[in-house]
Amino acid sequence: MATVSFEGTRKAFGAHEVLKGVSLDVADGEFVILVGPSGCGKSTLLRMLAGLEQATGGDIRIDGKSVIGIAPKERDIAMVFQTYALYPHMTVAENMGFSLRLAKAPKAEADQRISAAATLLNLDTLLDRYPKQLSGGQRQRVAMGRAIVRDPKVFLFDEPLSNLDAKLRVQMRAEIKALHQRLRTTSIYVTHDQVEAMTMADRIVVMNGGIIEQVGTPLDLYDSPANLFVAGFIGSPSMNFFDGKLERQDAIVMFRANGGFALPITVEAAGSAREGQAVVYGVRPEHIDFTGSDSSGDFAPVVSVVEPMGSETLILADHPGGKMTVSYRGRGVFNPGDRLPLTIDASRIHLFDRASGRNLRYSGQH
Amino acid sequence: MVAVFPCHPQPWDMFMYNSRQALLFVLPALLLYVAFVAVPILQVAAYSLFSWDNGSIKAFSGLGNYQRLTSDGVFWTALGHNAIWAVLTLCFPLMIGLVLASILAERSPRTIRLMSALYFLPRTIPLVVAGIIWGWIYNPIFGLLNYVLDLIGLGSLGGAWLAESGSALLSLNAAGAWTFYGFCVLIYLSAIQSIDPSLYEAASLDGAGWGQRFRFITVPLLKSTTLFLGLYAAIEAMRFFDLVWVTTQGGPGYDTEVLTTHIYKTFFLVGDFGYAAALSVVLLAIVLTIGGLSYRILSQS
Ligand SMILES: Nc1ncnc2c1ncn2[C@@H]1O[C@H](COP(=O)(O)OP(=O)(O)OP(=O)(O)O)[C@@H](O)[C@H]1O
Ligand SMILES: [Mg+2]
Numbered sequence: 268m269a270t271v272s273f274e275g276t277r278k279a280f281g282a283h284e285v286l287k288g289v290s291l292d293v294a295d296g297e298f299v300i301l302v303g304p305s306g307c308g309k310s311t312l313l314r315m316l317a318g319l320e321q322a323t324g325g326d327i328r329i330d331g332k333s334v335i336g337i338a339p340k341e342r343d344i345a346m347v348f349q350t351y352a353l354y355p356h357m358t359v360a361e362n363m364g365f366s367l368r369l370a371k372a373p374k375a376e377a378d379q380r381i382s383a384a385a386t387l388l389n390l391d392t393l394l395d396r397y398p399k400q401l402s403g404g405q406r407q408r409v410a411m412g413r414a415i416v417r418d419p420k421v422f423l424f425d426e427p428l429s430n431l432d433a434k435l436r437v438q439m440r441a442e443i444k445a446l447h448q449r450l451r452t453t454s455i456y457v458t459h460d461q462v463e464a465m466t467m468a469d470r471i472v473v474m475n476g477g478i479i480e481q482v483g484t485p486l487d488l489y490d491s492p493a494n495l496f497v498a499g500f501i502g503s504p505s506m507n508f509f510d511g512k513l514e515r516q517d518a519i520v521m522f523r524a525n526g527g528f529a530l531p532i533t534v535e536a537a538g539s540a541r542e543g544q545a546v547v548y549g550v551r552p553e554h555i556d557f558t559g560s561d562s563s564g565d566f567a568p569v570v571s572v573v574e575p576m577g578s579e580t581l582i583l584a585d586h587p588g589g590k591m592t593v594s595y596r597g598r599g600v601f602n603p604g605d606r607l608p609l610t611i612d613a614s615r616i617h618l619f620d621r622a623s624g625r626n627l628r629y630s631g632q633h
Numbered sequence: 634m635v636a637v638f639p640c641h642p643q644p645w646d647m648f649m650y651n652s653r654q655a656l657l658f659v660l661p662a663l664l665l666y667v668a669f670v671a672v673p674i675l676q677v678a679a680y681s682l683f684s685w686d687n688g689s690i691k692a693f694s695g696l697g698n699y700q701r702l703t704s705d706g707v708f709w710t711a712l713g714h715n716a717i718w719a720v721l722t723l724c725f726p727l728m729i730g731l732v733l734a735s736i737l738a739e740r741s742p743r744t745i746r747l748m749s750a751l752y753f754l755p756r757t758i759p760l761v762v763a764g765i766i767w768g769w770i771y772n773p774i775f776g777l778l779n780y781v782l783d784l785i786g787l788g789s790l791g792g793a794w795l796a797e798s799g800s801a802l803l804s805l806n807a808a809g810a811w812t813f814y815g816f817c818v819l820i821y822l823s824a825i826q827s828i829d830p831s832l833y834e835a836a837s838l839d840g841a842g843w844g845q846r847f848r849f850i851t852v853p854l855l856k857s858t859t860l861f862l863g864l865y866a867a868i869e870a871m872r873f874f875d876l877v878w879v880t881t882q883g884g885p886g887y888d889t890e891v892l893t894t895h896i897y898k899t900f901f902l903v904g905d906f907g908y909a910a911a912l913s914v915v916l917l918a919i920v921l922t923i924g925g926l927s928y929r930i931l932s933q934s
Contacts, residue, residue: 340838346838350829352834354832354836356853365841365849369839
């Protein structure tokens, strides 16, 4: 059990700066998920905490103590690698017990800890097998077992489920979450998968280009994205964006898209924005409704593709300024070419400053 | 094709057709092999069944030449030296190669290229030349080794390295190791580089220091490489010749005598073709046995 903090942590490989000053506090027992596009430095951050890469600036603390210059083996951190990194010449039991063997733990205690972890992970019958005799999911579990046996201060996971098929991924996702609820070990978890991040995290850290864009609970990030990047990254299918500017019409401020149509906004969403300011209007596919009637003044894109998902129907539609996605909770009959008169729940929309990308709703707070 | 198989070809026809075709392709190589390898070997085996006098066959003697082996002390001494040579080669060049390779593997690509070229250099020197170089190094009067020992105040340890019966074989073996360890470094290095680096990372997180990673990850994962190098070294140890011949020619006395020098002397100096042939057949049998063994073991692992 431990707290972890990054303080202005930097990392450069030669002249290429990968992490440009990252600050993050992880509380004891918290499950934090790092998400972000490929190459944004997630693995690098994790590996620096493990001691596998050296920071080139800033500080990293575990339980308040700086770990800069401390060897990986002194940090008491366990990591589950994307490729699992199981020792191919050792059995499952030997893999899980390797750290105990190195620490010269008494045999009885080691055996007891191995079998406890094996029971927890349903590996009891596989203890004598070698990694190559296991399925992907079983290997994944052994990798977790190797981490659990150590009872480390911090668990690190680098895309641990990305080599599994979709069904197994869902199952393991639930198992990891249950495991964390039991063990309550501080965990940092890297993933590409939206759903993993939303369902497993206490808090999500959205990274981009070597910096942290926003940190918050999954619902925080969904409801109150700090900027365009987070708004587009969190949520599936992604938020719809329209380019345009703010315009006053009979004492009411509204959004005028570059495509010509107008959309409703709220004073809260506009924040400190001024009339005429170039903004991006964002609304999630699930916050759009269908108007029964179709008067010509309404916002009515044209259906181009229909994707029935069973519980919902995704409609890709063209509007004068580009494309958008609408999610319909049910099974309507939609045909390509149909006009789709829509109403937007103005209380759920976001307005972003075109230039800085910042969410205008919170721009007044600084 | 259509003419050969008017309907669907049966697997057996296909096999016969393929193997006949394959035979056609290997035929030239096979002919050369039979003419220049198989026939001479059979010839030597046949010669070993006769007693010879000054280069001409005297009489058929059956296994008589082989019977002589049991009472030939030089043969057993030489065989013992080959065995010692094999064991020393397994101990030193292999281990040095493994350790150097594991240290080198963690350096930058540039260092790796440079150092592995340096390590490998002795291997590229013809063994005859290597023998001459080491003959100089070991020279009791103007040799480098005695000179250096003098310089560091250990002059009393110096001696006639290749001329004294206690040190001759070991000194030669050191020279042999010098020609072989670079090869081991290179083979081990490429094997280490094919190990998933995350295994080492996982091990260091599990609490392993350098020595423990070496012992618990590198060594066991290089088992088949070690096996290969070991069997290779064993075969080399049975058939090496040049190094001994240009330095000691088996001397002093029989202190550095090995099978090949014994065969050479028996053939060219004594002119006992029949017995030399019998010795050659024994050497061939030993090497083939090791070779067959290595093939079996390596194809299993
Ligand atoms: N050893 C290295 N030497 C040089 N550059 C590196 C090294 N390791 C990573 N990088 C660079 O650092 C950047 C961040 O890499 P990192 O692996 O942290 O990305 P990531 O966010 O984990 O991406 P992904 O989601 O694809 O795993 C990348 O541009 C990568 O090319
Ligand atoms: Mg990564």
